[in-house]
Amino acid sequence: MSETLSRPKDQADLDATATELVAALAARQVSALELADAAIARIEARDTEINAVVVRDFDRARETARAADAALARGERGPLLGLPMTVKESHNVAGLPTTWGAPVFGPFTATEDSVGVSRLKAAGAVILGKTNIPPFLSDWQSNNPIYGRTRNPWNLERSPGGSSGGGAAALAARMVPLEYGSDIGGSIRVPAHFCGLFGHKPSYNLVPTRGHEPPNTPPGAGVVLAVVGPLARSAADLSLAMDVLAGPGEFEDRGYRLDLKPARHDRLADYRVLLIDEHPTAPLSQEIRAGLQDLAAGLEKLGAKVTRGSPLVPDLAKAQELYGGLLMTAMSRGQPGAQSISAHEWMALLDAQAQLRRQWTALFESFDVVLAPASATAAFPHDDNPDLNARVLMVDGRPTPYFQQVGWSGIATVANLPSTVIPVGQTTEGLPFGAQVIGPYLEDRTTLAFAGLVEREFGGFRPPPGF
Secondary structure: HHHHHOOOOOOOHHHHHHHHHHHHHHHOOOOOHHHHHHHHHHHHHEEEEEEEEOEEOOOHHHHHHHHHHHHOOOOOOOOOOOOOOEEEEEOOOOEEEEOOHHHOOOEEOOOOOOOOHHHHHHHHHHEEEHHHOHHOOOOOOOOOOOOOOOEEEOEEEEEOOOOHHHHHHHHHOOOOOOEEEEEEEOOOOOHHHHHEEEEEOOOOOOOOOOOOOOOOOOOOOOOOOOEEEEEOOOHHHHHHHHHHOOOOOOOOHHHHOOOOOOOOOHHHHHHHEEEEOOOOOOOOOOOHHHHHHHHHHOOOHOOEEEOOOOOOOOOOOHHHHHHHHHHHHHHOOOOOOOOOOOOOHHHHHHHHHHHHHHHHHHOOOOHHHHEEOOOOOOEEEEOOOOOOHHHEEEEOOOEEEHHHHHHHHHHHHHHOOOEEEEEEEOOOOOEEEEEEEEEOOOHHHHHHHHHOOOOOHHOOOOOOOOO
């Protein structure tokens, strides 16, 4: 081993982005074992307060790191070779429990990796463990009776978001450089927004979801609207992960190959941006609106064409009603007392979704990206009311129904569109907030590239005080 690798490394190595760390590993400036040990030390030191990494697999992670170092020494390279990271608890990892935060499922240990986890491992990632979630992945908090509550490192009295909240908290506290989450109602985007991070909800079906099912559930046809994707501390890291994760799954991989279009532009000045900061069913705080408008003004100064409102925008109230019909049918399946709908009603919903997608396709002939809020407010205080439908969210001092905020998530989700969350600013209370960059279907490279350009010009992740 070289003299460089034999020197102990400061934990500050983990402050680098995943992209930078992969380059450092390939250049033999740091070893995979050193990074794994540094990440483990940070988790052990910082996670007592936060409770983010709730399933720990440190012994196997060290074995994987040693194998990665041997491969690097042989001259092998991989997109993530030697990089430590975590995955959301709901992803199956062979040999580890999957609970979805719900004791009703009983004990379950996965016997094989999910497709995404398998691809991450094949790319050389070192999986340190799994991060916390709400029960059934159905909350914008990450608190459950099995693992307890995850706290936001920006303010321990606030939610880190959900359902990928544990991963977002671990990233923000700089325990790990990369996380693998999932999203159907903002579960990647809201935690990224609450924790000042980057997160990417891929186009529907771009990343296979097999192995992201409730415990003891055989892989089925997948869940309409549901996607899996990464969270990170830089836009480049999202692209790094997506290059590993994206691609056809079983059945399709026999005849299809991944061939995503490149980003529409490589300069902010060339982008046509539509700002949406009004929604008929989802209120928005003035601080978040002002932050988006400031970003829009900054983009204009750099030459981007920013439009505030357009008749091409589909009816968001009708789209939200459609989203609710699809989402509730998908999420209630198999639950006791759930009301089922007829096959013809379901097909009518799918027909309406197809019509909506055509409207968005037409809009993206005139615009390249849509800029929109990820949620109405920054991270809210923990709420232990067991009746989720009785909860309220305070928006500028006004109580609003808790789940009304799904309106902002639903804009991209119901139309199967990619959405990348970027950090935008901080509230007067010092809490971070972000924005969604929504793009055309299967043009994920455009939203990711735009996010990277915004990061370069306006700044990106800032660590929370004390972490």
